[in-house]
Amino acid sequence: MNLNDARVVRTALATLCLASLATLVACGGNACIGFDGCSAANAAPNVAISGTAATGNALASAAVSVSCAQGSGSALSDGGGHYSVTLNATLPCILTVTSGGTTLHSLAFASGTFNTTPETELMLVYLASQLGTTVSGLIAGFPGNLRFQQVLANQNDVLAAQSAVVANLQQGYAVTLTAPLFLTTPFVVGQAGVDSDLTALAKAGAIDANGMPDPAAVSMLSAAGLTHPLSTTSTPTSGGGGTGATTGGMM
Numbered sequence: 001m002n003l004n005d006a007r008v009v010r011t012a013l014a015t016l017c018l019a020s021l022a023t024l025v026a027c028g029g030n031a032c033i034g035f036d037g038c039s040a041a042n043a044a045p046n047v048a049i050s051g052t053a054a055t056g057n058a059l060a061s062a063a064v065s066v067s068c069a070q071g072s073g074s075a076l077s078d079g080g081g082h083y084s085v086t087l088n089a090t091l092p093c094i095l096t097v098t099s100g101g102t103t104l105h106s107l108a109f110a111s112g113t114f115n116t117t118p119e120t121e122l123m124l125v126y127l128a129s130q131l132g133t134t135v136s137g138l139i140a141g142f143p144g145n146l147r148f149q150q151v152l153a154n155q156n157d158v159l160a161a162q163s164a165v166v167a168n169l170q171q172g173y174a175v176t177l178t179a180p181l182f183l184t185t186p187f188v189v190g191q192a193g194v195d196s197d198l199t200a201l202a203k204a205g206a207i208d209a210n211g212m213p214d215p216a217a218v219s220m221l222s223a224a225g226l227t228h229p230l231s232t233t234s235t236p237t238s239g240g241g242g243t244g245a246t247t248g249g250m251m
Helices: 003-026 118-130 137-143 146-153 155-173 193-202 216-225
Strands: 047-052 063-070 072-076 082-087 090-099 102-108
Touching: 047 090, 047 102, 063 082, 063 118, 063 137, 082 193, 090 137, 090 146, 102 118, 118 137, 118 146, 118 155, 118 193, 137 146, 146 155, 155 193, 155 216
Parallel strands: none
Antiparallel strands: 047 082, 063 072, 063 090, 090 102
16 A cells, blocks of 8 residues: 555545544434434433422322323422423323322323323213213324324324313313313412312312212213214324314214
């Protein structure tokens, strides 16, 4: 090998080493998969979900699990029931909050505030019934059921279910909610708004002593959902408007 050839080889090796070092830095020092980037585990988080878990009282130090169409995460709520989870995932996501004997569910169709309360549990009851299943069936089937994922990602379908919960609670328990947008309205336990509505619902009997929706309220929302089944042509949307969503209503 002559001197010029040796210089060319050294230059090429130096360039290759620099490129490899840059790739490792981009991956946080971890090995990468393939030639086109880092593994999903090292990708920058793209979903940020926060909210409050409460039943009228804060669900403090509760386990918060977030299961998305792709990806998952977990956290613990603070003393006020507030939680925050940032993860690399594909929306929508189902939230499960567990504290003692209380387990409540909610959902997120975008990044932002998504609370978990007995009201959101009833919203899942209504949506599950619209899909011909139960909350447990919805959660169990969610990871591999595209239809379930499409509905929970459709903001129109979710907001219609929220409105149905508000209307049915008013009719069944004579409680007019002061915060009808209970899914996405930030709130603090002990203050007027979502939390005072939860207290009023508990006094009316819609929420039991364990902070769970009363069985009569569950039956009411399940029956309401059956009378408003979702069209199979409903167009999925994620965090925005859509077409073909069924308007929620009372029994």
